[in-house]
Amino acid sequence: MTKVHVQTKINGDAVEFLADPRETLLDCLRDHVGLTGSKEGCGTGDCGACSVELDGTLVCSCLVLGVEANGKTVDTIEGMATGNDLHPLQRKFIEHAALQCGFCTPGILVAAKKLLEVNPDPTEEETRYWLAGNLCRCTGYDKIIRAVMDAAAEMRQEVA
Amino acid sequence: MAKDELNTFKLVGTRPDRPDGLDKVTGRARYGADFSLPGMLHAAVVRSPHAHAKIVKIDASKALALDGVKAVVTRADLPTGLTGDEWDLQENTLAGEKALYDGHAVAAVAATSKLLAEEAARLIEVEYEVLPHVIHVDDAMAEGAPVIREGAADPTVPEGLHPNVVKYMEFGRGDVEAGFAEADLVMEKSYKTEATHQGYIEPHACVGQMGSDNKGEMWVCTQGQWFIRKMSAAVLGIEASQLRVTPSEIGGGFGGKTTIFMEPLSLALSKKAGGRPVKIVMTRSEVLRATGPTASASMDVKIGMKTDGTITGARAEFRMQGGAFPGAPVDMALYCAFAGYKLENVQHIGYDVLANRPKCAAYRAPGSPMGAFAVESLVDEMCRELKLDPIEVRIKNGVQTGDRASYGPKFGSIGLKEVLEAVKDHPNLQAELGPNQGRGFAVGYWFNHNGETSVSMAIGEDGTAQVSVGTPDIGGSRASVSLMVAETLGIPYEDVRVNVVETGALGVNEPTHGSRATFATGKAAVEATQGAIKEMCRRAAAEWGIDEEAVEWADGAAQPAGPNAGKFPPMTIKEIAAKMGSTGGPISGHHESVPDGVGASFGAHVVDLEVDPETGRVTILRYLVVQDAGRAIHPSYVEGQYQGGAVQGIGWALNEEYVYDDKGRLANSVFLDYRVPVASDLPMIDTVIVEVPNPGHPFGVRGVGETGITPPLPAIANAIHDAVGVRMTHLPINPPKLLAALKAK
Ligand code: FES
Ligand code: FES
Numbered sequence: 001m002t003k004v005h006v007q008t009k010i011n012g013d014a015v016e017f018l019a020d021p022r023e024t025l026l027d028c029l030r031d032h033v034g035l036t037g038s039k040e041g042c043g044t045g046d047c048g049a050c051s052v053e054l055d056g057t058l059v060c061s062c063l064v065l066g067v068e069a070n071g072k073t074v075d076t077i078e079g080m081a082t083g084n085d086l087h088p089l090q091r092k093f094i095e096h097a098a099l100q101c102g103f104c105t106p107g108i109l110v111a112a113k114k115l116l117e118v119n120p121d122p123t124e125e126e127t128r129y130w131l132a133g134n135l136c137r138c139t140g141y142d143k144i145i146r147a148v149m150d151a152a153a154e155m156r157q158e159v160a
Numbered sequence: 161m162a163k164d165e166l167n168t169f170k171l172v173g174t175r176p177d178r179p180d181g182l183d184k185v186t187g188r189a190r191y192g193a194d195f196s197l198p199g200m201l202h203a204a205v206v207r208s209p210h211a212h213a214k215i216v217k218i219d220a221s222k223a224l225a226l227d228g229v230k231a232v233v234t235r236a237d238l239p240t241g242l243t244g245d246e247w248d249l250q251e252n253t254l255a256g257e258k259a260l261y262d263g264h265a266v267a268a269v270a271a272t273s274k275l276l277a278e279e280a281a282r283l284i285e286v287e288y289e290v291l292p293h294v295i296h297v298d299d300a301m302a303e304g305a306p307v308i309r310e311g312a313a314d315p316t317v318p319e320g321l322h323p324n325v326v327k328y329m330e331f332g333r334g335d336v337e338a339g340f341a342e343a344d345l346v347m348e349k350s351y352k353t354e355a356t357h358q359g360y361i362e363p364h365a366c367v368g369q370m371g372s373d374n375k376g377e378m379w380v381c382t383q384g385q386w387f388i389r390k391m392s393a394a395v396l397g398i399e400a401s402q403l404r405v406t407p408s409e410i411g412g413g414f415g416g417k418t419t420i421f422m423e424p425l426s427l428a429l430s431k432k433a434g435g436r437p438v439k440i441v442m443t444r445s446e447v448l449r450a451t452g453p454t455a456s457a458s459m460d461v462k463i464g465m466k467t468d469g470t471i472t473g474a475r476a477e478f479r480m481q482g483g484a485f486p487g488a489p490v491d492m493a494l495y496c497a498f499a500g501y502k503l504e505n506v507q508h509i510g511y512d513v514l515a516n517r518p519k520c521a522a523y524r525a526p527g528s529p530m531g532a533f534a535v536e537s538l539v540d541e542m543c544r545e546l547k548l549d550p551i552e553v554r555i556k557n558g559v560q561t562g563d564r565a566s567y568g569p570k571f572g573s574i575g576l577k578e579v580l581e582a583v584k585d586h587p588n589l590q591a592e593l594g595p596n597q598g599r600g601f602a603v604g605y606w607f608n609h610n611g612e613t614s615v616s617m618a619i620g621e622d623g624t625a626q627v628s629v630g631t632p633d634i635g636g637s638r639a640s641v642s643l644m645v646a647e648t649l650g651i652p653y654e655d656v657r658v659n660v661v662e663t664g665a666l667g668v669n670e671p672t673h674g675s676r677a678t679f680a681t682g683k684a685a686v687e688a689t690q691g692a693i694k695e696m697c698r699r700a701a702a703e704w705g706i707d708e709e710a711v712e713w714a715d716g717a718a719q720p721a722g723p724n725a726g727k728f729p730p731m732t733i734k735e736i737a738a739k740m741g742s743t744g745g746p747i748s749g750h751h752e753s754v755p756d757g758v759g760a761s762f763g764a765h766v767v768d769l770e771v772d773p774e775t776g777r778v779t780i781l782r783y784l785v786v787q788d789a790g791r792a793i794h795p796s797y798v799e800g801q802y803q804g805g806a807v808q809g810i811g812w813a814l815n816e817e818y819v820y821d822d823k824g825r826l827a828n829s830v831f832l833d834y835r836v837p838v839a840s841d842l843p844m845i846d847t848v849i850v851e852v853p854n855p856g857h858p859f860g861v862r863g864v865g866e867t868g869i870t871p872p873l874p875a876i877a878n879a880i881h882d883a884v885g886v887r888m889t890h891l892p893i894n895p896p897k898l899l900a901a902l903k904a905k
Contacts, residue, residue, distance in 0.1 A: 001275075020273075020275055022275060023275070027274075030193075030194075031196075031274075035187070036187070036190070036191075036193075036194035037186070037187015037188070038187070039191065039193075039361070039362070039411070040193065040363070040441075041361040041362065041363070041411075041444065041831075042444040042830065042831045043443055043444060044444065044830050044831065044832065046444075046830060046831035046832045047361055047444075047831055049361055076187070077186065077187035078186065078187045080186070080187075081186060086182075086185065086186075090185040090186065093181075093185050094177045094178065094181035094182070094185055095177065096796070097175070097178070097636065097794075097796035097797055097799075097800055099181075099184055099185070100412075100634065100635035100636060100797070100800050100801075100804060101360070101361075101362070101409075101410060101411045101412040101413075101634050101635065102180075102184030102185075102189055102409065102411070103191060103360075103361045103362040103409075103411025103412060104361050104411075105184055105185060106185075106187045109185060124844075125840075127839075128839040128840040128842070129839075129840045131838075131839045131840075132838045132839050132840040132841075133838070134838075134839070135361055135831065135836060135838060136361070136839075137358075137359045137360055137361050137412050137414070137804070137808070137836060138412055138634075138635060138800070138804045139800055139803060139804050139807075140800075140803035140804045140805075140806060140807035140837075140842065140845050141803075141807070141837075141838075141839040141842055142799075142803045142842075142844050142845045143796070143799075143800060143803070144839070145839065145844070146844075
């Protein structure tokens with residue numbers, strides 16, 4: 001199939017690539033742009049490992065076509081830290097041992113970052129429901145929830 | 161005893177950041193599918209849509225005619241003459257005369273892009289002659305069931321059983337009938353569990369490259385690079401040492417990544433395509449249809465108990481199907497079934513049965529959860545009947561150090577009693593329960609495993625340490641090995657770097673399985689470190705001109721051992737390392753063995769839950785895991801194992817199962833339908849780490865990965881009984897099933 005020229009802004013950088021119209025945004029990020037931080041756990045929108053922001057909206061990049069990203073901004077796990085300064089969520093995930101294999105981690109971090117933008121003071125229940133679309137098979141979620149809530153508390157203090 | 165009273169270590173027992181944490185929170189860590197090579201091809205696999213079918217013809221001509229399609233392999237491309245396990249692996253890699261289950265690989269194709277490979281796979285025409293199939297274990301061993309493979313049974317199977325029964329076992333001791341005669345209450349019940357999948361979020365992925373000289377390389381997500389090497393080499397008829405396998409970071413395994421599935425195909429395709437590297441990444445649906453899963457089980461248990469709770473006799477008969485190949489973990493299930501009980505009279509009978517399902521793979525404490533579901537459910541019912549406290553009954557009958565296990569050997573040091581006492585003390589047991597709420601309790605067991613282990617370590621020029629291990633880090637083992645090596649050397653944690661290395665860099669290592677990484681790799685790493693320490697002491701002795709024996713190692717430095725050795729200031733690791741080039745060359749240590757001293761681990765779980773009587777939905781309110789770790793090297797990752805295991809068990813108990821349609825096709829091969837627990841299904845998972853040190857490990861480690869998946873199955877069934885008075889004997893206890901049981905009450 002003829003490839004389509006796609007122009008995007010990914011993690012703040014202008015990026016162009018050629019996409020087969022059948023390819024998902026996740027395929028394009030991983031195979032054409034070389035950003036393999038977003039993971040494919042299912043390809044059907046059920047696991048959240050491929051979570052990215054598309055023009056500021058949290059999406060499963062396996063459910064978006066690469067060509068749909070034309071003219072849009074994409075934010076992935078690779079853009080979450082500012083230089084060497086980790087996002088508080090990233091620091092708290094390490095500190096709380098909120099990852100075992102780490103495969104779900106990029107998607108969960110991207111989703112959790114959005115949660116804290118929308119709701120800086122989530123309850124445990126709100127956090128659990130927000131992340132219900134992100135599967136983790138290793139941790140039982142306990143430490144993930146604690147890490148997110150701890151990061152939220154820290155970020156609220158910074159703002160205050 | 162509080163842990164701090166026991167623990168005199170500086171680092172062991174602390175919770176530093178894991179060394180691979182930064183890579184894993186930034187997306188930098190490289191997993192199976194993240195690896196690519198120049199000139200790489202992509203492959204797709206053609207899979208049988210039938211549960212059981214003769215393969216009449218495979219025609220790949222249309223696929224090969226496509227521009228950019230470089231190679232197709234079928235079974236005809238693989239060597240013949242394999243036997244036993246190796247034949248099974250080859251047959252599972254690519255079907256021969258028959259497709260044995262829905263999803264069984266039949267052919268594979270490599271092309272210049274993933275999309276093209278998928279298109280080519282659709283163009284490969286396979287002609288099938290559909291055969292009758294069988295899915296459930298009891299059906300598969302019944303008279304008249306379709307025979308999956310004639311002559312697959314091993315000599316243990318008595319005459320007269322269906323050819324699908326491939327292994328039979330019977331063992332025990334004492335006289336169970338006499339035991340039952342002695343009892344005040346004898347109960348017998350049947351239980352069933354369904355097949356579940358390990359459900360690691362990372363699908364299998366590899367890149368393989370092999371030339372016409374049969375020298376190959378592979379990059380793969382696996383729990384064990386040497387297993388992949390040995391198995392792939394066997395399937396392809398090449399020499400193991402000509403294949404170099406490098407493990408990627410691994411996105412979960414739980415036993416399911418200890419064996420091969422499509423990995424050899426990447427090499428076979430590569431060779432046919434002139435040695436170009438070939439990447440294969442499974443889809444989720446392929447993972448569910450053709451990898452894992454665990455066995456399903458049908459079980460009868462009979463127990464005799466006195467009014468004081470003493471168990472006088474116990475009998476278990478387990479039937480399991482593990483797919484179309486021998487290997488259901490019925491033996492392990494039986495060994496674990498009564499492992500927590502001190503028994504004079506006990507009998508075990510087991511059947512390993514073929515069915516038209518994927519070849520089962522290990523799943524966290526293989527077999528133990530099923531056995532526990534049956535036995536711990538029945539013990540709970542009997543405690544209710546006799547109005548006895550279920551925890552006290554476990555204490556009364558519980559095995560202790562030195563007792564003979566139900567399956568034969570004598571237990572070394574074990575901590576079941578300590579675990580049970582810790583459960584009794586936990587505040588969760590005081591929580592009030594409301595209407596439709598119940599509390600359930602159960603015990604679980606896993607042996608833990610040692611396995612072939614090879615570790616090497618080297619002192620860097622700056623006095624830091626690098627450790628090469630062969631067990632992929634799935635859940636923080638780099639951190640635990642770093643802690644143990646740093647503790648042994650007396651240097652900071654940050655001064656140790658643990659590398660998981662490829663097959664060319666060490667002797668054979670078994671995978672990260674059997675809860676063995678922190679035990680076996682840890683023990684070998686400490687031994688290797690001791691070797692390097694000995695050499696450093698020798699270098700110091702030479703410089704001081706004193707006897708080697710007069711030097712000891714403490715606080716990261718060689719020191720004169722006692723006043724008679726002479727007066728010398730400590731010679732630090734940094735000083736020794738800085739001049740090692742002129743004092744005899746590099747300093748390193750290595751250790752190869754099958755480490756002895758494995759310490760078994762008991763755990764006990766308490767679950768509080770609520771049943772919605774209108775929908776049959778179960779909500780977990782509180783969950784407690786208490787388990788003997790021996791020693792928690794990095795307590796956060798020990799807790800993580802307890803929590804993760806418990807939640808997998810919760811999924812198995814309440815939701816997860818392989819569902820087949822009437823044609824024997826898997827009906828739920830996506831995560832939407834194969835529903836694993838999500839964050840909103842669960843409360844926090846409370847943990848208590850009991851530490852009864854294992855004398856067989858330098859720091860007392862037992863291994864903690866597996867026991868935790870076992871107790872949830874019965875604990876949840878027991879809690880449901882407590883909540884609403886119905887006894888569920890067939891997992892999963894999903895809402896329709898529980899609702900039907902409530903209505904039938
Ligand atoms: S890969 Fe996109 S949701 Fe699973
Ligand atoms: S840490 Fe392994 S899936 Fe979440």
